Amino acid sequence: MxxxxxxxxxxxxxxxxxxxxxxxxxxxxxxxxxxxxxxxxxxxxxxxxxxxxxxGFPLEDVRRLLMLWQDRGRASAEVKQLALTHVEALENKAASLRTMAASLRHLAEHCHGDTRPDCPILDDLARKE
Structure with a gap:
């Protein structure tokens, strides 16, 4: 084809x-x-x-998974470990996203959202660390 x-x-x-x-x-x-x-x-x-x-597997993990899939003599332990490592990375990313959402929600709650120019959201984005 x-x-x-x-x-x-x-x-x-x-x-x-x-x-x-x-x-x-x-x-x-x-x-x-x-x-x-x-x-x-x-x-x-x-x-x-x-x-x-x-x-959500990154390409290098996809490469490893493909090699394992094509190797009929592989041990499933390696596949499981790769999957669990990815689960941990996804959970860490999810926690990070929840933290970011909470921060942004907090800033939005303190923004008047009216005709005034002052905005805590923009102030926070512009602050120097």
């Missing part, structure tokens, strides 16, 4: 497919005329990548 078909079947845009090829996550065969040709296995890899990215 061509790149458009692979994109439609996998849910990954043609632009991202080319990007994944450029960084070595996917290798497409080439036809005699130089066009990329994708097999069902390539589409399965693209779906795997898409799902891992949907879960």
């Amino acid at each position: 061509n790149i458009g078909d692979a994109a439609a079947t996998s849910g990954v845009s043609a632009k991202m497919i080319r990007h994944y090829e450029s960084i070595g996550l996917l290798t497409a065969a080439r036809s005699d005329n130089g066009y990329r040709v994708y097999a069902d296995r390539d589409v399965a890899v693209l779906r795997f990548i898409r799902h891992a990215r949907d879960l």
Whole structure:
């Protein structure tokens, strides 16, 4: 199948497919005329990548997961550890986002939001640390 078909079947845009090829996550065969040709296995890899990215895994972790997925002799312990490390990173990021939201909510509560020019939100953004 061509790149458009692979994109439609996998849910990954043609632009991202080319990007994944450029960084070595996917290798497409080439036809005699130089066009990329994708097999069902390539589409399965693209779906795997898409799902891992949907879960927020960074590309280097996606690379490691792909290698583990393709290695039938792998130990599941390594996959579990990678997943748990990612869960911890997501939880830390979520906590950080909650802190940022609370700070911004506090600033917004102290802003009059009227025609006056003074604004604690802008004052806080402009303050020097």
